[in-house]
Amino acid sequence: MLQTQDYLGRLAITLWTLSVLSQFQYPVSQNSRQAVNNNGLLTFTEQLSDNIPLLNSGRDFIAPLWTHLDNRRGGTISYREDTSSAVLAQVTAAVNQYFPNLPIPFNTKSAFVATWDRVPYSSGEGVVTFQLVLLSNVDQSFILFNYGNIAETRQQWLARYGTVDFAHSYTSLLTSSELSSNSNVNVNGRWVFQVYNVCDTLNCTEDEVCRFRDGYGCGCLEGQRPNPETFDAIEFCASSTGTMSLSRCQLFESDFTPEILHLNDPNCTGTVKDGRVLFHFDNKDHICGTTLSRNGTHFIYQNSIHSNLPTAVITRKRWMNITFSCVYPLIQTLSMTKEIQAEQSVISIDLPGQGAYQIHMIPYHDAQFTRPYEGGVRVGVQVNQQIYMAVEVEGVDRSQIATVLDNCWATPVNESEYQIRWNLIIRECPNPEDGTVEVIQNGIDTTSRFSFRIFTFTGASDRIFVHCQVHLCLVQNGRCAQSCIPGRRRRRRRSLDFYHSAAITIGL
The missing domain is CATH 2.60.40.3210 (Zona pellucida, ZP-N domain)
Structure with missing residues (x-):
């Protein structure tokens, strides 16, 4: 019987070649490396010293009672491969009793047993005794959890088994102390689960x-x-x-x-x-x-x-x-292939005494804004594909005037005030609820640019229409667009830097 290492009471012990584990049908990689952890769990892909359980740990594990235990203060933690006929006969009979409808009666040649005996909680609230048993033959595998005295605790704890892509938890309605007085096989303190190889099913x-x-x-x-x-x-x-x-x-x-x-x-x-x-x-x-x-x-x-x-x-x-x-x-x-109709929408505006200028909203293929989607040509755009948008103003002095994107949003129909909408830019900054939006250039030139990943409105339409509210800014008055860095956003006084405002729409 091999005792645990005592470095901080939290190091995992690597399990060297054990025949029962080499047969155990747990859906993890074939190059797995099993390890017993002092804090109440067995891992398959790497050693684990975490003492606070994680619901989604990103690891393959079996945890009869994952919590912060401290075996420096007492108790023993051990594991062994048991091939004694008395033990094997007992566990084989138990499995066939708990699972009477197995297509082939279960029979095992060895069992892996890990035991945590009277190990104290790190909080000092009491001690725990429990056991993990793994049984397997060529076709079938089972997990047994046996619980002795389990003191109640306010520590975080988890009793569960799972892989990176699959997890099963059976203790969500129990307290830690109730593990020893409940069961899924009508034997207090015993929990038994059949493990399937996912691919085989x-x-x-x-x-x-x-x-x-x-x-x-x-x-x-x-x-x-x-x-x-x-x-x-x-x-x-x-x-x-x-x-x-x-x-x-x-x-x-x-x-x-x-x-x-x-x-x-x-x-x-x-x-x-x-x-x-x-x-x-x-x-x-x-x-x-x-x-x-x-x-x-x-x-x-x-x-x-x-x-x-x-x-x-x-x-x-x-x-x-x-x-x-x-x-x-x-x-x-x-709805499998989304189409984009590059309707380079144009707004022409006459300003009394100031001449006229035009605003274009143009979609591009690339982040360098060198390949626009040509007008009148339908181009397939997959959902979740990044698209790049430029809002360009022509007919103004770019050395004095900058274009600022105030707000941009999308609707499933060509109505800017339609009740169903999704914000892309809010008050010059990306919508924090959409992590795909990037404001690339805003308020520093007559062209402003942003990008986002194509989406559809759920069940509504396979087209979207993008609308933007923009204004022109006199660059001589300082920075035209606010910073979108968290903690550095500032309120800007609406003054002469707002030269003129307009709205523009494009259909995707």
């Missing part, structure tokens, strides 16, 4: 590969993307029924999981079969929001595949609307 086909993108899923192998823009859509129609199937791996590569997709009726979701996601409707018991129309030559049954929309005002994630119909097949991918 996905049933990826031979043309797919288990991959991580904000979560695990079945991605595409190279060469398996024949129609990525339409997700390799295949439609089948028979009488008044219709079925549309999409490539699961191509959906995954575009951040669409089957769980968020449905037909017009949100209750009609897809089913996964052989690497494809199938959507079906008929005109009997599975109408699913299908509409019936005719054009003089055909009866047309029509439905659409949608993705769940977020509840926020705007989103930078793509949303789906694929319409398909029977008998006349029609496939449309909407």
Whole structure:
């Protein structure tokens, strides 16, 4: 039995080669390095000395009781690999009792046991005794938490297991002392969980590969993307029924999981079969929001595949609307590619006795503002793509006049006062709620510049219209635009530096 190191009572102990851990089906990298931590947890990818538990630690871990413990003041912390027949028979029987519906009865050849025995809290509020047991064979793995006497504490604590992309917590409604008097298997102080290899549960086909993108899923192998823009859509129609199937791996590569997709009726979701996601409707018991129309030559049954929309005002994630119909097949991918119509809006203003000037708002491809989107040409712009905007004033003396962006905002329709809007620039500075906005140049020249990432208004439109309120400033009176650095913003007195104000709009 190996005792813990005593440096500050907080160092992790590396577990060298143990057969039970090499078999343990925990969904972490194959090059994992297991370590027992004195503060009540086991890590897989690195040693960890944190004594304050983190809900989202960014690590793979198993924590029977993660809190600040101090074994310098007493108690013992140990671990071992147990292969004794009596212990193995006991834990094998327990697992088969707790999980009677396993496809294959569980049997283990070894068990990993880590024990924290009467270890004091660092706060001095009492001591704790608990144990972590890992059981595994070739096909199945289980976690056992056994709790003895657990003193109540006001310290932060966490009882949980999880990986970087997945976590499970079972103690949110309990106090620390209640761990020993509760259970999920009707044995006070004992908690047992079956651990799954995430990739094994996905049933990826031979043309797919288990991959991580904000979560695990079945991605595409190279060469398996024949129609990525339409997700390799295949439609089948028979009488008044219709079925549309999409490539699961191509959906995954575009951040669409089957769980968020449905037909017009949100209750009609897809089913996964052989690497494809199938959507079906008929005109009997599975109408699913299908509409019936005719054009003089055909009866047309029509439905659409949608993705769940977020509840926020705007989103930078793509949303789906694929319409398909029977008998006349029609496939449309909407909202996947956003279009930009560079309508270089112009406002001409006559100032009595002062001549005239013009204001242009022009979108650019690049941060150097060298490649404008040409007027009259539609250019596809993906959501979340950075776009660069310039507001230019012509017909004034640039040595004396500067252009200042006061406020800029977007609406889903070409109405600047429309009730649904998203602020981009507020009082000359980026909207703090949108971290993609950058004011690049403001109030130092006749051209002001800013940028932001393209978005859509959730469920409203795949176009946006950008509006800006601007004014001209006499540069001889000092700085025209205020500083947007936190803590250095200052109120500027509205005086002669405000020469003239105007508004301008552009459609994206």
